[in-house]
Amino acid sequence: MLSRVWIFLLLFVTSTFTEGVDFQTSLEGIRNQFNLPAIAAMISTSNGIKSIAATGKRKLGFIEEVTVDDKFHLGSCTKAMTSTLVATFIEEKKLEWSSTLKNLFPEISIHKSLENVKFEDLLVHRAGLSANPGPDFYNRLSSLDISEARRELAKSFLVRKPEFKVGTYHYSNVGYIIAGHILERISGKSWEVLMEDRLFSVLGMNCGFGITSSNEEKIPTQPWGHLRGNNSIVPLQGDNAPFYGPAGTVHCPMKDWNKFLSIHIDGYNGIESIIKVSSFKKLHTPYPEEGETYTYGAWRRLDRKWAKGHVFTHTGSNTLNYSNVWIAPKIKTSIIGVSNIGGDNAWKATNAAVLEALEKLK
Structure with missing residues (x-):
């Protein structure tokens, strides 16, 4: 997934169409x-x-x-919608910003580097996770039921050493997919149903x-x-x-x-x-x-x-x-x-x- 998050508003693009034009x-x-x-x-x-x-x-x-x-x-x-959805779970006390991955996935042998990563770290791309799954794994996940694919993705990435140092910023779609899967685990409903x-x-x-x-x-x-x-x-x-x-x-x-x-x-x-x-x-x-x-x-x-x-x-x-x-x-x-x-x-x-x-x- 191509995703560009940019900081400066239009330093090089200038507007030339405004004056006298609708x-x-x-x-x-x-x-x-x-x-x-x-x-x-x-x-x-x-x-x-x-x-x-x-x-x-x-x-x-x-x-x-x-x-x-x-x-x-x-x-x-x-x-931003997923993060807002998360907040509804926080307010219902079904989840905490500070919940650790180890506590959220007690049945998985979380890699020691990830055990104390907080849920909120997933939302700010600080969990050290890869940006995306590799092509072969992506194709395999694509053949599964949506929620099952998210479960398999979470398990795969959480048991291995993270690609980057935990606590450093690395934009990660994987982190948000795992965050969505956690909401699915808590609610028993798919992320799509929760959004609706x-x-x-x-x-x-x-x-x-x-x-x-x-x-x-x-x-x-x-x-x-x-x-x-x-x-x-x-x-x-x-x-x-x-x-x-x-x-x-x-x-x-x-x-x-x-x-x-x-x-x-x-x-x-x-x-x-x-x-x-x-x-x-x-x-x-x-x-x-x-x-x-x-x-x-x-x-x-x-x-x-x-x-x-x-x-x-x-x-x-x-x-x-x-x-x-x-x-x-x-x-x-x-x-x-x-x-x-x-x-x-x-x-x-x-x-x-x-x-x-x-x-x-x-």
């Missing part, structure tokens, strides 16, 4: 500049959606245009997992992912194996994703929703190391003048799609940029879309 036209200019199949973006404040637009094709080679209500793949931006029951249904989010529509459909009803080759862009409706769920398989329309972002803005400002303010504070707190910005809620916490303080950001990609999100809770603003292609051009384009959205605040 948001839709601006996005079309960005889409053409970076040669994307499609791009969509929105900015929302406490007064509602300020600007929203989508432009381009759901699938190259077809006439169907993307819409602002289409579902886009969020990739690793799913992790505890987040999507409660918040009224029309979201799902994996590909946005059938890869056998003759006419694209939702955005297809795309892969950039040497001289072409190829549409592919695919995703990481379903067992990757807690690390990054959610897809959402922008407006529904924004419902999730809104509770984090409210939580930062002292308003409870599906979890308590104290839980939001934990999710918005970085790992306690000087200079670290990655929080227990799967955000990069930065400071920006335009936001009058903290911003929380993350990006995500399954290599075929790209998502880019920013929330600025002190000014009660959220910004989303998404595309149905991955790679550096999608990263630069969604950054440019974020800049365009910021212009709408002026």
Whole structure:
């Protein structure tokens, strides 16, 4: 899974489309500049959606245009949802942030280096675990039932010496899959069911997992992912194996994703929703190391003048799609940029879309 979490907002991408131009036209200019199949973006404040637009094709080679209500793949931006889901278990006292892997997996001979790793360390990529399973193991896990695959992955990685020194930062999808599996062990329900029951249904989010529509459909009803080759862009409706769920398989329309972002803005400002303010504070707190910005809620916490303080950001990609999100809770603003292609051009384009959205605040 390709996942780029970036710290600095657009130091090299400049906005050239704003003055005298509406948001839709601006996005079309960005889409053409970076040669994307499609791009969509929105900015929302406490007064509602300020600007929203989508432009381009759901699938190259077809006439169907993307819409602002289409579902886009969020990739690793799913992790913030998994962390929020975790907080619901913490509040029910079914789990503790400080629970150790040894105590959570008493039946497994945990490698001595991992015995005292805390659950919360999984959420900030401090458990020393590999980024992803190797190709052969990935293929074997892909053939199993989702929850069984997560159980096998956890067992395999927890009995061996971690790839990296415990306590050092190494971005790990494996860690989030194990975190999701722990919730499954506690509840007896799959991570997908937990997400539906505890987040999507409660918040009224029309979201799902994996590909946005059938890869056998003759006419694209939702955005297809795309892969950039040497001289072409190829549409592919695919995703990481379903067992990757807690690390990054959610897809959402922008407006529904924004419902999730809104509770984090409210939580930062002292308003409870599906979890308590104290839980939001934990999710918005970085790992306690000087200079670290990655929080227990799967955000990069930065400071920006335009936001009058903290911003929380993350990006995500399954290599075929790209998502880019920013929330600025002190000014009660959220910004989303998404595309149905991955790679550096999608990263630069969604950054440019974020800049365009910021212009709408002026």
